[in-house]
Amino acid sequence: MHTILPFLLAMVAAIVLLEIWATKLRIAYPILLVVAGLLVSFVPGLPHVKINPDLIFFIFLPPLLFEAAWSISFKEMKKWWRIIGSFAFLVVFFTAFSVALVTNYFIPGFTIVLGFLLGGIVSPPDAVSTGAIMKFVKIPKSASAILEGESLLNDASSLIIFRFALVVVNTGQFFWRDASLDFLWMVLGGAGIGLLLGWIFVMAHKKLPTDAPSDIALTLIEPYFMYWIAEQLHSSGVLAVVCGGLFMANRRLLFLNSASRIRGYSVWESFVFILNGVVFLLIGLGLPEIVDGIRATGMPLSTAIGYGVMVTGVLIGARMVSSYAAMVATLIFRPSVAPRASSRRRQLLMPLMLGWTGMRGVVSLAAALSIPVKLDNGGIFPHRDLILFITFVVILLTLVVQGLTLPYLIKYGRIFEGMHQESEEEAAKKIKRGLKVHVHQFLKNKYEHELHDHVGLQRLLTHWEEKLKTDNDDWMSDKTKAIYLEMLECQRQYLVELNKDATVNEEIIRSQLYQIDLEEERLKVI
Structure with a gap:
């Protein structure tokens, strides 16, 4: 404990300093954190970082989702629910399918099922990265609502694909009827459990003689309860946290007093900032272990990097196609809600912006690391190290390339100029x-x-x-x-x-x- 504590304290201090530097440079701080972790990982003598996927799934993910649910505008989500739903589910499925086809064709020994497994891992864009980048550019509420709403739900759909693919790899069997029932239970059960627990927590806050410190302490443990109970019942913990968080957020005036709301806002802002910073720093620090795994398989590092670049291109291309398909569908079936631009050129560039906001992050890393080393029958899990490496390359490239260029695309492309929106x-x-x-x-x-x-x-x-x-x-x-x-x-x-x-x-x-x-x-x- 005495050896790891200085390292943890140094991580938090580095996160603060890098965030200050990122703000000064006007770039998203997750980009600097990942790059810094990558550089620090090569410094000799530092402790070897081995990331536990349960740490990310259970310790980091529930509060990050819960805070996002409290921050988003539920009214805007309802207004744009069609396109949010399509991006959170249909686009994720289409992306995973595209990854499965391409990897099966180009990577020797990579089956369709492994392709779906990889697709489920890398298909969900990261909410934190997108939100950090959006601080430096002005976009219409419609676009930000779509991106925020999508980021709340796409984690659940991608993890469902990942779980089903993992079962097929382990057992070699896939039953449509059982899979359909499991899918419905994961979605409906997760949402129902979240809403039920959200109602129970609201009643607890109202009935118990709580003050601001106790209210804040309860909100800190509530997302963990939602996630854990839903996972124990084999439904989606992600959906449980999101639905429960949305339910409670829209009733905050009913069960939290002014002191609890004010102090809770500051506590949660700092708490989530540290969690996000630690996760993105760990992404960079985890590179040496992933590279060692690739070298142990005998695959040239250049070949593995090429596969990572190829999958990144597939992800960007699939999201671009989906964005323009959504625009066409909206103009045909719901023209009244389509965002208006001052010219045809800018209207055509808006889906490009949505398609370019596909930075990957926390969920992709955790899902890849949770792949078991061995199958249930004792055999080695096929291409595990390659999947881990491709996932890391995807996270790094999308964060750095898309993250750094997105603000310039919006600014110099003048995509949103002339749109009728009240300041x-x-x-x-x-x-x-x-x-x-x-x-x-x-x-x-x-x-x-x-x-x-x-x-x-x-x-x-x-x-x-x-x-x-x-x-x-x-x-x-x-x-x-x-x-x-x-x-x-x-x-x-x-x-x-x-x-x-x-x-x-x-x-x-x-x-x-x-x-x-x-x-x-x-x-x-x-």
């Missing part, structure tokens, strides 16, 4: 104006007879939207404070109702709710 500043001003009118009317209607005789209420009426900047809070009597808190709750209800409008940006709504929570917490210390 965030204008949308925020409109929401604030509506909020001010609503609260002004609320105070006048309910406390009109007290306004002329109560100084505190008069100040509330004229300055409610600004934070108080004076240390003199004598005017805030118990009566005024009670009315102020009631007014804040009135604002929350207004914003919740306003958010039901499909044209309103949910991120701005959440920002305003966060400001109201901060104001409520400020009142508690007066």
Whole structure:
């Protein structure tokens, strides 16, 4: 423990420094982390890093998915559910099928089943990488909602393909009827278990006398319960966490108070940042073991790299084809919801952007590492080391090549110029104006007879939207404070109702709710 602890502390410090450097360079920090891990892995004398797939699947994956479910706009997901569903399931299946055909044809001894196994591993794009890159470019809410929604669900579909292929490799048999029933149970069972546990957790928060620290502690363990219970029942732990997280996220105002929401946001932001950083650093640090495995098979390293480049090209090509197919299908069957561009050229470039956002990461690495060394009959698992190496090459190439070029593609391709979209500043001003009118009317209607005789209420009426900047809070009597808190709750209800409008940006709504929570917490210390 005393030898590994300094190494772990050094990892966290390196993650922080690399993230600062990445922000300064305006590139996604997962790219720098992977490259740094790759370079550090060649430094002699460092501990040999052996990545346990259970560590990633159980320790890292549940909280990362849970936090993503809390961050995404469920309203936007519902609006774009057709294209999100097609990318999360149909495109993943098509990608895995393409990988299976190409690898079976070009790699000697690589069967169709092994191709599907590899396809299931490398087909899901990584949510963290895409989100980190999107911080440096401005894209419409429709595009970001599609990418975020897809990233929540594609892990489940790819892991289902991976599991079925792994069973066939082990047993040599595949029964369509059993596979169909297992597939339905994994999807429906995982979603149902997540929703049920989400409801139970919401009730627990509401019924138990919890405070902010206990609320935050419960939210930290809840995704692990969802994932573990679903996996024990042989359904999809990924879907359980996603569905349970979405259920709880949309009820956060009902079971978490303002202190729990404010403090929980900061805790989860730091927690997820460290988890993401450790995983991407481990990807780079794991290279020596993977290279040693390839050399042990006697395959030239250049040949293995060529196979990795080939599979990467197949992945990019399959996603491009799928993106343009989705655009054509949308224009034919649902033209009213198709994003509008100022020119035909830019409309044709939009699927190119979606197709170029296929960076691979955490799930692909964990799935590849979870392949057993030996089959159930005691034989050596065929091409395991090659699959691991191809997966690493895919992760590295998609992160570095696509990750570094995507912002320039969007910026210099001028893909989103001329699209009819209200700016965030204008949308925020409109929401604030509506909020001010609503609260002004609320105070006048309910406390009109007290306004002329109560100084505190008069100040509330004229300055409610600004934070108080004076240390003199004598005017805030118990009566005024009670009315102020009631007014804040009135604002929350207004914003919740306003958010039901499909044209309103949910991120701005959440920002305003966060400001109201901060104001409520400020009142508690007066």
